[in-house]
Amino acid sequence: MTTQIPPQTRQTQIKLDYQAAEYTSFMDRLKQWLFNGYASLFYLFLYAPIFVLVLYSFNKSRFPTYWTGFTLEWYKILFNDHLIGSALKNTLIVSISSTIIATIIGTMVSVGIERYRFRAKSAVDGLLFMPIIIPDIAMAIMLVVFYNLIHMDLGLYTIIISHIAFNISFVAIIVRARMASLSSTMEEAASDLYANEWNAFWRVTFPLLIPGILGGALFAFTLSLDDYVITNFTSGPGSTTLPIRIIGMTRRNITPEINALSTMMLLTAMLLVPLSLWLQRREDMS
Amino acid sequence: MAIEPRTRRERLTLNILLSPTLFWLIFFFAIPLVIILILSFLDNSPNGRIVWNIQLDNYIRFADQLYIKIFIRSFFIALITTIICLLIGYPMAYWMANQSLKKRNTFLLLIMLPFWTNFVIRTYAWKMLLARQGQINQLLIALKIIDEDNVHTFLNTNAAVIMGLIYIWVVAMVLACFASISGLDRSLLEAAQDLFANPARTFLRVTLPLTLPGIVSGSILVFVPSFGAFVTPDMLGGGKADMIGNLISQQFGESLDWPFGSAISAILMIVMLFGTLLYFRGLRSGEAQS
């Protein structure tokens, strides 16, 4: 990019460059300001609704609209609401059990697929991929039709089975990505150091997979907590979960109790997620 | 890394690893899928009983103006949601990718936090904000943009549904674009500038084409769930902005017409499958180009 400049014009050239530098740095700074301003607005957009939601859980009025004063009344009502209590219990039972099972069998299938070559591989790939792209409403109705057909009573069991069915795929995506990023020389080195396949897997591959497995489990757990559509269709009497309860409450009369419940759930997520991300990163460092 | 399972033990290991998933997905996914595909060709008696009579009526019925309108509305709501998510999400991803590595993780966490919180709660927040007496109308009154007797009706409109969908899915767009932009080789941009491209042209000719996979995958991540949305139109559309998801749900609720509901689901799934295939083909040809 260097060009020959005749000596007599060199002086002016330098001056011009200097001005240009001044100009671009101003433009750059302007661009920086605009971008930063935009980013702030974006975060405002993400957090303002959540902030208002939390704020109005402390509202004295029984409507979460006009601010009339501060109270903790709604939290008291929330903690004494036995319907919420049982919904919370159900939600935890469903999320924890489906996460554990989906993580175990999703990890198994990931190891199998990434490790071995076999004829039906693309079929298994497709089967694993389908639940991700099919809308949850479609999955919900096909499961409810199926349970009906085999005369399975709807309840917590059917919810758990359904959650496992969609969670396996998400766990597998994350664990497979991790598995694919591991170099095969690790296992080779282990087998060179007298580790048989079993030891090579448990002493080397598995510890290296842990961040992926944790990530997959976290994702499955959140999806399970979050799910309304499939849960709603496959739940029976007495197996109401929190999302179903919330929507039910918003259908009747909206009170700040919903805001209080939401605040508690937000709080849990905001504590759990950074914690688990931190745990994962710590694992990753090693 | 993949090896051929040769010994009997290796084949056994492979079978043990695969069979729980295969069992689960065949019983609780593949078979139910086939069942509703069959169901979509069956007849429904007025009292909600299924009649074994194979025909195409359910699909023909969908061609009715009433249903086509809902289909088209779903499509446009999903499309507008996707476009707006892209327009506001891409610059955000670009900004994040240009932050120092240290700050980047914090900003990323801030983006992901709402994503990890329950989406029913997030939709409820908008139901509250958009209500007639909601905080947005209150703000507009306080700013004297509207007067008290003349409050806007935001809820139960297409716009409210789009707003809710954007709020929930824009994060997916940002993350997809971010992954693509942050993976960009900086030296390519420097090379473009060295070859006399100004920043705008560098962006249009280099950055944008190279981050196209991120844009496409982000768009799919937003479009697919938006098109099949059920909760958002249910909560924010209030029956006035029904989408396909609500229509399907009705067939399994008050209308009690499972075969018709299955047929609509089948149509929805075919559209999704088609879209995803298109996406992979586009991605592959994009890769072939670069």
Next chain:
Amino acid sequence: MGKPAVELVDVVKRFGDVVAVNDVSLKVEDGEFFSLLGPSGCGKTTSLRMIAGLETATEGDILLRGETMLGIPPFKRPVNTVFQNYALFPHLNVERNVSFGLEMKKIPKEEIETRVVEALEMVRMPDMAKRRPNQLSGGQQQRIALARALVNRPEVLLLDEPLGALDLKLRKAMQIELKQLQEQVGITFIYVTHDQEEALTMSDRIAVMHDGNVLQIGSPEEIYEQPINRFVAGFIGETNFLEGTVNQINGKTIDVSLDEHTIVKAHSNSSAHKGQKVGVAIRPEKISLASTGMIQGQILEIIYIGTDTRYIIRLKDDTSVTVREQNLNRIQSNKYQRGDEVGMNWDPAHALVLTE
């Protein structure tokens, strides 16, 4: 002498249609530092991996101390490998990396502890036991990889370009250290490299490989002084090739005519016959310059490189010859100038007639 430490018998390795190793036979003696040398893709790493058991030979047999290793998985073979990128386990600290093999062999705990300490002292890294691999420099990782392999007291240590990732200075230092270590522990080393200088510096014997074949096996001196063909002569060090026809054979000395006027004297191990087209290979340092010589040429370039001066000389037929003269005197006053006509001479014993 007992059975060879490692023996390859007619080993072939095919990946689909690609022949990576083509009918290789060789013997590595006990306690030897043996190098497999060749350009990338010559099959040297594949051969090493077959000895380790990480690849299975398509045909042929691999013997360790006379016992066949066919069908024996890597974790049951008494050999250990130092991998190209070290392959240290990132989730284990240095100590646990080094003790890994011993733990797998179920060695008693106390013995493991003492052997790990010994191994770390041997590679001069006694204070690094608690560090993680990602906290170590490339050179340090290299030493840990070595300790991790040697701690198992393998019958044979396999090294796959272990110094490839290090910078030049460190590599030179490690070459000497590795050689000393090998003499100290007395374990057979099989060393894969593409760096001919490295192989010459360290090895007792070298096998030169090309396109899946072993071309020549011999001591560094043999490989350098008596290359059996053009590839070996060209790959190991610098060589001038002069093309000509055999004119006269007087025992081991052969007259080769380059053109009607020029006849050079050379030496041959193989059976050349009169009238055969051959190449004469001469190392640059074996040629001396004078005003007249066996062949004449014009100096094209003079390059001063400290210890030596290199002359690039163009012959009449446009081939160029490189000559290296040691700078013995402090002032190497300009003996020759660019463009000078010079003659070149050599001891016929140093010029080699190559038929292939």
